[in-house]
Amino acid sequence: MMLTRRHIRVKVMQTLYAFKGSESDDFSKDQKFLLYSIDNMYNLYLLLISLLIEVQKRAEDDLQKKQNKHLATKEDKDPNRKFVNNHLLKNLCENLQLNNQLEANKINYWELDGEYVDVVFKAITSSDLYKEYMKTRVSDFHEDKEFIVDVFKEIIAPNEKLYDYLEDKNLTWLDDLPTVNTTILKLLRKSKANVAEGFFVPQLYKDIEDKQFAIDLFKKTLLNRTVINEEIDLKTQNWDADRIANVDYVLLQMAICELKNFPSIPVKVTINEYLEISKEYSTPKSSIFINGILDKLVKEYEANSKLKKVGRGLM
Structure with a gap:
């Protein structure tokens, strides 16, 4: 198989980045x-x-x-x-x-x-x-x-x-x-x-679940955008909104969506994946910024029992 989950996330990021509509469209x-x-x-x-x-x-x-x-x-x-x-x-x-x-x-x-x-x-x-x-x-x-x-x-x-x-x-x-x-x-x-x-003639996806992951990550990020954006805004009040790179914003949206809506993906995996993608696709300081926001959010989710993770070693 050719595709890794990281490559799928990058493809979703690019599509969300180019999306100009609202979640009701x-x-x-x-x-x-x-x-x-x-x-x-x-x-x-x-x-x-x-x-x-x-x-x-x-x-x-x-x-x-x-x-x-x-x-x-x-x-x-x-x-x-x-x-x-x-x-x-x-x-x-x-x-x-x-x-x-x-x-x-x-x-x-x-x-x-x-x-x-x-x-x-x-x-x-x-x-x-x-x-x-x-x-x-x-x-x-x-x-x-x-x-x-x-x-x-x-x-x-x-x-x-x-x-x-x-x-x-x-x-x-x-x-x-x-x-x-x-x-x-x-x-x-x-x-x-x-x-x-x-x-x-290798397979493109590892299995049908990987293809479904691409669709679900794209749809769920879009459908929950308003709520996710509110969470990001609360955590970035000290930041000048215009100074937050657009790519970082999209990566944060996806990471928060993944933390909350994909119970079988470990928290660590999600955070590491988006940090690695930001290093490759965004500004030099992006990974520090994204890591700081996600770290705060995860602590809050854990304190309020909002993280519904299943399986082994998921925190």
Whole structure:
């Protein structure tokens, strides 16, 4: 599976941040957008994994062109086919379930934007990694796998032209990129010569509960906004309202909603998650601010028995 609960919280935060209505408005469109932006992460995964397939095809074409040259050299006629025959790349190219998913999700971007395949192909073939790999003509699965893992980690993932391209294609993808790259690297590292057909088609959600968590967190935060905002205002009276970052306000709304309405999530987990998200998405001082407010609220909830947590170790 690709999605962690933290990534789900970030997606909910982004959707709430963009929501301009009030809690009485119909927010089904926004909920749809939330689920769409999460599902779209899977398309990013497919797009990047298919880039490896396209690079292999590009290498094949390259050898073909050299062989058909009018003045083909000895090397052109008998090329080193190690990269083209890379076991892991072959597995990807021949994986039926993966190819079905690429077709079903209409992942044909590289046909239209072939120049990016060229950019990546050239970056690979001009690298020291490649030169080292091509010193021999034969390899086993392990060597092939190590090479592709390194290529993905050192050449594809940090490629700036690719990064700009993805940003142009879809704004939400940049936030998804670290998670998707990590997923691909994990799968490449774990792959074996004979993996199950579904190996390269991971689940997006861990289970149905995670998808429901996304919907519930979004809806419950919106539906309880007035009450939650009153609680925040009481705790931030010494703060100039205009100086509280909008993102912090949304994170506080979500954290308070989670503390009060999700009995199976431990208090510590909730607080830690929102502090980590604020470090990444808000101002340097946000986590101290958010921690201070939540700490006060939790103490009050406990004193007034307002925290209904169930299960082990939930405080």
